[in-house]
Amino acid sequence: MSPRAPGSPQARTEARWGAIFAAPALLLIVVILLAPLAVLVALSATDYRLGAIAVRMIGLDNYAAMFADPVFQRSLRNTFLYVAFVLPVAVFGGLGVALLVHARIRTRTIYEVIYFLPVTSTLVAMATVWQFMLHPTLGPVTPLLADLGFGRIDLLNDPDFALGTLALIGIWQLIGFNMVLFLAGLSAIPRELYEAAALDGARYGADRFLRVTWPLLGPTTMFVTVTSTVTAFKVFDTVVVLTRGGPLGSTETLLYILYLEGFQYFRMGYAAAMTVVLLVFLAGLSILQARVLERKVHYA
Amino acid sequence: MLTRKQLLTGTGAATLAATLPAERAAAQAPVTLDVVHAYPSFARFFAPIAEEFTKANPTIRIAFRQIIPNYDELHQALLRGALTNQLPDVTFSGFNRLPELARTLAARNQIIDLGPLIAAEGATWASENFSPRMLALGKVDGTQFGMPFNASSPIAYYNPELVARAGGDPDAFPDSWDGVIALGARIKRAAPNAMGVSYYINSFDSDWLFQALVQQGGGRMLSADGKTVTFGDAAGLAAVRLARRFVTECGMELIGADQNRQQFATGGIGIIFDSPARLSVITGLVGGRFPLRTSPFPITDKQNGGVPTGGNAAVIMARDEAKRRAAWEYVKFSAGPLAQKIAVEMTGYLPTNLRAAGPEFLGSYYQQNPNARSAALQADRSLPWEDYGANGPRIHRAQQEILTSIMRGDLTPEAGLARLVEQTTALMRAA
Numbered sequence: 001m002s003p004r005a006p007g008s009p010q011a012r013t014e015a016r017w018g019a020i021f022a023a024p025a026l027l028l029i030v031v032i033l034l035a036p037l038a039v040l041v042a043l044s045a046t047d048y049r050l051g052a053i054a055v056r057m058i059g060l061d062n063y064a065a066m067f068a069d070p071v072f073q074r075s076l077r078n079t080f081l082y083v084a085f086v087l088p089v090a091v092f093g094g095l096g097v098a099l100l101v102h103a104r105i106r107t108r109t110i111y112e113v114i115y116f117l118p119v120t121s122t123l124v125a126m127a128t129v130w131q132f133m134l135h136p137t138l139g140p141v142t143p144l145l146a147d148l149g150f151g152r153i154d155l156l157n158d159p160d161f162a163l164g165t166l167a168l169i170g171i172w173q174l175i176g177f178n179m180v181l182f183l184a185g186l187s188a189i190p191r192e193l194y195e196a197a198a199l200d201g202a203r204y205g206a207d208r209f210l211r212v213t214w215p216l217l218g219p220t221t222m223f224v225t226v227t228s229t230v231t232a233f234k235v236f237d238t239v240v241v242l243t244r245g246g247p248l249g250s251t252e253t254l255l256y257i258l259y260l261e262g263f264q265y266f267r268m269g270y271a272a273a274m275t276v277v278l279l280v281f282l283a284g285l286s287i288l289q290a291r292v293l294e295r296k297v298h299y300a
Numbered sequence: 301m302l303t304r305k306q307l308l309t310g311t312g313a314a315t316l317a318a319t320l321p322a323e324r325a326a327a328q329a330p331v332t333l334d335v336v337h338a339y340p341s342f343a344r345f346f347a348p349i350a351e352e353f354t355k356a357n358p359t360i361r362i363a364f365r366q367i368i369p370n371y372d373e374l375h376q377a378l379l380r381g382a383l384t385n386q387l388p389d390v391t392f393s394g395f396n397r398l399p400e401l402a403r404t405l406a407a408r409n410q411i412i413d414l415g416p417l418i419a420a421e422g423a424t425w426a427s428e429n430f431s432p433r434m435l436a437l438g439k440v441d442g443t444q445f446g447m448p449f450n451a452s453s454p455i456a457y458y459n460p461e462l463v464a465r466a467g468g469d470p471d472a473f474p475d476s477w478d479g480v481i482a483l484g485a486r487i488k489r490a491a492p493n494a495m496g497v498s499y500y501i502n503s504f505d506s507d508w509l510f511q512a513l514v515q516q517g518g519g520r521m522l523s524a525d526g527k528t529v530t531f532g533d534a535a536g537l538a539a540v541r542l543a544r545r546f547v548t549e550c551g552m553e554l555i556g557a558d559q560n561r562q563q564f565a566t567g568g569i570g571i572i573f574d575s576p577a578r579l580s581v582i583t584g585l586v587g588g589r590f591p592l593r594t595s596p597f598p599i600t601d602k603q604n605g606g607v608p609t610g611g612n613a614a615v616i617m618a619r620d621e622a623k624r625r626a627a628w629e630y631v632k633f634s635a636g637p638l639a640q641k642i643a644v645e646m647t648g649y650l651p652t653n654l655r656a657a658g659p660e661f662l663g664s665y666y667q668q669n670p671n672a673r674s675a676a677l678q679a680d681r682s683l684p685w686e687d688y689g690a691n692g693p694r695i696h697r698a699q700q701e702i703l704t705s706i707m708r709g710d711l712t713p714e715a716g717l718a719r720l721v722e723q724t725t726a727l728m729r730a731a
Binding site: 049050052053131132135136137138154156157242243244245246247248249260263264265266 | 372373376379380404407408493502503553554555556558559562563566568690691693694697700701704705
């Protein structure tokens with residue numbers, strides 16, 4: 001197909017029709033994504049409080065106050081710690097489980113269901129179960145740990161352990177989901193490649209994994225990593241149900257602080273500024289991961 | 301003039317003819333009031349009260365909006381409604397949110413002063429129905445914006461079996477905090493796996509219980525004009541010292557509020573302090589495990605001490621005259637003895653109406669339900685649930701963290717109190 005000369009009447013007609021067909025989608029993008037984003041950014045430069053009549057423009061004061069705010073700094077640190085713990089375990093754990101489950105033949109479905117169950121359950125309902133399990137006197141976990149010689153540990157109410165406990169629950173939820181994605185990726189790898197690799201001398205499982213499986217799972221791994229990062233960054237429901245940010249603020253995360261500022265304290269301007277920061281973090285991380293991983297991913 | 305529903309139920313015509321004064325029936329076209337309240341479980345009394353109200357006032361229909369989970373979210377929904385002009389005609393605002401709501405709406409001219417309406421009921425009506433302390437709970441900056449509907453102050457819940465095992469007398473609950481702590485310590489020794497006392501200001505969902513500990517000792521959180529923090533005094537220090545002693549002497553562990561209630565219900569805590577509005581919930585949790593008992597909140601300063609009052613007040617936001625008149629009828633009925641009887645029997649709240657305690661209303665109920673009586677016994681101790689202004693919830697979170705540090709022993713009570721005062725003052729001034 002040879003491209004038509006630009007400026008010819010036919011090209012102009014096509015361009016016009018193209019624009020007309022694209023317009024509804026463009027309009028929707030503007031109305032439901034870009035316009036609210038613009039409002040958000042504008043709001044973040046005001047001192048708007050829900051219900052107030054007067055609104056003042058305060059420029060970047062919200063951002064300055066935020067980075068000076070110890071509560072915000074703490075929530076930022078907690079969020080990064082949480083992500084740093086959850087992300088690798090959820091991705092590599094998901095991969096490991098997928099490899100093990102994939103090798104099963106008759107029991108595969110059973111394991112799939114077992115690992116996928118946490119994904120299908122509502123986290124808020126499950127959090128209530130966790131609350132009972134981790135109850136220091138009524139639940140089974142504290143006595144179990146004591147019997148194992150760890151002493152009396154209250155996983156949810158001890159500031160040293162609370163964030164780690166939430167992270168474990170986050171992993172418990174993510175692993176099953178990631179496993180399903182990896183299983184799909186594994187099923188898509190052609191058998192012939194393993195046979196070819198075997199002919200070329202890849203005799204051991206580790207060889208086959210490193211030469212065939214891992215490279216071909218590249219696109220899946222990238223997708224899993226990006227979605228897991230976003231999910232971990234947005235940790236919220238377990239915090240609300242199990243700890244409300246406590247004890248001593250050790251489980252306050254970005255999204256939870258944002259919710260408090262906007263919907264409990266009604267400081268809309270400040271909450272908007274936080275949302276912008278969260279958005280920048282998430283977008284930045286996703287782009288970074290995409291860039292780095294893109295170079296190493298082979299799309300078959 | 302009948303609505304379809306009244307025709308269907310067949311009650312409309314009869315009631316209209318029999319009970320309504322002729323001039324009122326002639327003057328009033330049917331009005332539907334748009335009402336919103338918080339806490340889904342409250343439908344248990346809001347619905348029957350509305351039914352009784354419509355029986356008495358057939359021309360007014362009550363339409364409830366979607367129920368809102370709690371007072372803070374109700375507050376938020378109302379503020380949104382104020383912006384979009386979609387306020388309900390009547391709402392029931394939490395006492396701790398009322399000042400903020402009234403000030404915001406008064407500035408926008410979207411709330412009405414109930415003072416003139418009360419005055420129009422006659423000179424003695426107010427004093428016959430309400431104690432001045434109770435009415436004062438609905439006042440903001442001296443104006444009666446709210447009509448107290450539900451009221452409660454914290455009470456003690458205790459496990460008489462644990463008390464008896466510790467050598468205490470289940471029929472004589474201590475009326476001083478030294479007594480409570482001594483009893484808690486004995487319970488801890490008698491049942492080492494249990495907590496003697498749990499006073500969970502480290503995880504309670506508002507600052508209500510902390511205010512109670514200060515106010516019972518004669519302290520106040522704020523000066524009378526609400527501008528200066530005043531709990532940095534001896535009463536405040538006594539309160540934070542008590543908080544630490546619950547941990548050191550009574551074996552209290554710092555766990556969540558719900559976890560506390562669960563553990564208490566299984567016999568793992570001797571004494572807890574909570575809202576009487578939770579009486580039916582806690583009774584249900586306990587089931588038949590032990591004969592649950594309650595007691596009034598111990599008060600150290602018998603002269604000036606008191607307890608902060610939780611609950612809610614009816615607020616009228618209707619715009620046109622006919623609706624305002626109908627709304628006042630509904631609010632008046634809700635604060636009246638019959639409606640109060642219904643609300644109290646369903647929850648454990650205090651009646652806000654003086655006449656509700658009479659023999660034809662709640663008299664026999666209290667005889668049959670002694671656990672509900674504790675709240676009523678301290679009705680004359682009611683003090684306002686003090687409000688720090690727009691930053692109230694933020695101040696509560698900051699205070700809770702410092703209180704947790706004091707209870708853990710990370711901060712001494714003296715240093716902790718100084719930090720409490722300093723941070724509260726700073727946050728009150730903050731934007």
